[in-house]
Amino acid sequence: MTDSEQAALTGALQQLGVPANKAHDMAAQLDKRAHQLAEQDGRTHQDALLHLLQLMKTAHDERQQS
Secondary structure, three states: OOHHHHHHHHHHHHHOOOOHHHHHHHHHHHHHHHHHHHHHHOOOHHHHHHHHHHHHHHHHHHHHHO
């Protein structure tokens, strides 16, 4: 992941409520997991990362409704 992609992912995570001091590390973990899913499921890294972000957005939305 490039620095700009890392920064964009960090910003997206902050918008989902991840504290700024944890967002960078979480972005790195999501990138790592997306690579694992891509290899495991035979999909692209981008698709796997999008899937993970959608899961996080769903969780964020559910927290907001509570």
